[in-house]
Amino acid sequence: MSVSFQSSAEEDVGVAVAVREATVGDYDQVLSIARVYDGRDYLPSKYKHLVTSANCKGYVGVVDKSIVAFLIACIVDDGTTLVTRAGRVRSDYRGKGVYGQMKQLVRKQIALQGRVEHETFTTSDINYGKNNTKFKKIFTERFSKTVGSYKFQISDVCQLHLDSSPGLQLLDHVAFENLFSSPATCKYLFPHNKIVVDWVPLKLLSTNISYILSSTSLALASLSSDCLWNDVIYSLLTIGSYYMCSSCIAYQLDVFGSDVTYLRHHLMAHVQNIVRLTANENCGTVWLEIYTNGDVDRSLIRSVLCEFCRPQSINTTTIMHVLEKPLKPSNVKTFTTCKDCEGTHKLQTSCNNTML
Template sequence: MGSDFTFREATISDYHDVMAIGEVYNGVDYLPSRYEDMMRSHNHTGYVSVVNGEIVAFVAACIVDNGETLVTRAGRVNDKYRGQGVYGSLLRFARKQIAAVGGVKYEAFTTLSKNFEENKDKIKAVYTEILIKNAMYYRSRFKIKDFKALPNDLNTMPTLLQKADLENIFSSDATCKHLFKSNRIVCGWVPFRLLSSNIDYILKPDTLLLASCRHDRSNNDVIYTCLTAGMHTPCKLGLVYSIDIFGGDVSEVRHHIQVHAKNLQSVADDRECAVTVMWEDNLLPADVESILNGVDMAEPTRAQAGKLYLLEKQFQ
């Protein structure tokens, strides 16, 4: 990489130049709608690489877990500068700035199958694999007018969670062990340890957090046996709605998906939607696809399946 590259913190006024780096995520990029909030947030800092006055790379550094974990997000490089070490140099610059502040012990990121498989050897040489989740992707104009009501089973109907509820869950070892096998909750692609200091980052205005308990199969120490988080974000396509599933069986998850579908209907305004669903090994992909097919979709694309990987290493 040439010496004409410089690095600095991003500002809100860099918005258009950062977006001009190039199209990413096939029309479902969340950064355009979240950039300003991220730059104003006390736990996010953006960094850019500049060459000849042009911003050619960006990454957001998100600090969670009581200040102990750096999560890198929304990384991107202009196609003209790929393969030249620009992004790696930008990450090293960001780490240096963060190290100067102190307190960070871990560095983590999430990625999908394609990127992981293409860079597996390089990633696994540095990072530890913490979690693998199944991922399913739909793209459609959702129509939920014909959605059939499910039986009113009070044992499986989900309830809306508030901050105090999540604090109770994180304080319950039995519930955490049941729901979060890796001692992490991943919401909207961001991994969090099960700490009360993370709750305000999880419970955002655009996030619907639901929980239910099947009393017939839970012990007295488990507060909830299924938890789901749905987050909606405007994007170039229209709207992306991400559903993260923790625990649960087919019956429980079906009720949760019904509530998320109604929420999606209320925010979609007939826009085209991309819906991603992520879960661990408690459900089969065929089960999830069957549940999603219960939502009447107008000419949906075929579901695409993959994996979400959570990788972490010691911060250096």
């Protein structure tokens, strides 16, 4: 059964929009909606995975039979949290309430499932600044992270050799279970009781480890022996994830903890990973984004990167904001299309015709 739901002109201000689940076949139309992230859009490389994933669904907003908006809704945290991603709306429909209607309908539909308790998402300080008043009325800001962006060429990376005993540990699923089972380590690395990887906020649950350790990620940890850590098993954790885009390889490096003893080794290992990933790709440009808390000196990061590549700093300081709100069930008009009569019917309404 293909489920769609729609707003009406009587209920919403602006253009009425019909919403349905996205399919793999919608790829071209969805990607033509808008050019985003200055050519570093992750959706082209992740679209099929996201719309077919067990915990994610894509939704398209349709006006006059044309796809004009899109978003991804992911259910994480043991099914209790909604995370929205990849939102976009066609330029000629911006400011007309289309995306707002679409997002509200998706929220209501998901809330009807009964298990989802919260909605959370991350946004840049540019978007947060533009929509600050609206966000503050609806969401609570849980915390924020500093974002440093660096651009360099693969050809500028020098030959890298890690020290024989760098103190780095490659983390697998079992290691993350041990990490999440250590209250002292979680309190130190994740003071807000959440881990944000690839812009997705997650609770410290074993069921979320599969999202953290994807096929495109590399997780490394270290523990400095310079001081007493009181049951902390890792004093620095870094998780790198990547995607290929039209202009470069985009590599996102999430940093947890403020112990910089082995920071150089972490950064070197991730740059080595970037070189390895691009060995068979026609890609010479790297866009590296590093997400840290306020205790890590960005000038130190840049000086370390300068040891083995020639990074160009793209910005001064930008911020990732993590926002959250309760998600409460409410009524939503839900429709299906009838094969025989080609009409629409509420799901609660019985119909003698066969439903798609």
